Amino acid sequence: MNKIQLGILGLALAMGAQGASIAIANASFEDNTPAGIGCGAGCTFQAGLMSGWTIVGGTSEAGTWRPGAPGFTGFFNIIPQGLNIGYAQFGRALRQTVGVTAVAGLTYTLEVDLGQRKDLFTFASGNGTIELVVGTTRVLATGTTPASGGWSTYMATYTALAGDTGKAIEIYLGSTATQMGNFDNARLNSSGTPLEETNPVPEPAGLGIAGLAGLALAGRYLKRG
Numbered sequence: 001m002n003k004i005q006l007g008i009l010g011l012a013l014a015m016g017a018q019g020a021s022i023a024i025a026n027a028s029f030e031d032n033t034p035a036g037i038g039c040g041a042g043c044t045f046q047a048g049l050m051s052g053w054t055i056v057g058g059t060s061e062a063g064t065w066r067p068g069a070p071g072f073t074g075f076f077n078i079i080p081q082g083l084n085i086g087y088a089q090f091g092r093a094l095r096q097t098v099g100v101t102a103v104a105g106l107t108y109t110l111e112v113d114l115g116q117r118k119d120l121f122t123f124a125s126g127n128g129t130i131e132l133v134v135g136t137t138r139v140l141a142t143g144t145t146p147a148s149g150g151w152s153t154y155m156a157t158y159t160a161l162a163g164d165t166g167k168a169i170e171i172y173l174g175s176t177a178t179q180m181g182n183f184d185n186a187r188l189n190s191s192g193t194p195l196e197e198t199n200p201v202p203e204p205a206g207l208g209i210a211g212l213a214g215l216a217l218a219g220r221y222l223k224r225g
Helices: 005-018 205-224
Strands: 037-040 043-048 055-056 062-066 084-089 091-100 105-113 130-136 137-140 153-157 170-173 179-193
Touching: 037 130, 055 105, 084 170, 091 105, 091 179, 105 170, 130 153, 130 179, 137 153, 170 179
Parallel strands: none
Antiparallel strands: 037 043, 043 062, 055 091, 062 084, 084 179, 091 170, 105 153, 105 179, 130 137, 130 170
């Protein structure tokens, strides 16, 4: 292998090892302006309003929520990203299949901020759940339970196996029948090196030898002619 070939291989391996951000539609739930029910100073929410995401289980308890104008802390102390959040409660969920499919050998990392309403335990028993789904494999995100009015980043990680190549990658933001899920600032990235790069298909040695032998015979025949 010459220097040029070694350089190209090294570049490919370096690119494969770097992390790459994967696009998520409406990742921070800012694409919509809720114009539904008022809930305080600058606070509105609208069930069923959700660009880029599919609402699972019925639209009556999931949608886009603007918890208040900047400085209003009736529900949360801060909003992690922008003005809006997504909510899914009492058995509903938000799901999105991203635009890339799994590649064996790459590690996929999902991060989503999970919030706890200040009035949570008046209406529900806990916060929502976050999952990274690759094909039929579901990985539950884990993190530190947020304090009242606060947020915590939950993370799920999965390394795709050989049989996962080409399978869909999905983000699932859900809730049980007694939970109120509040979500913001979803991020997804991949890292590592694809298996095809770490395990290249070897060139058949026999074919190479046979090819050289054929060229040698052809050269002798031409000299005789």
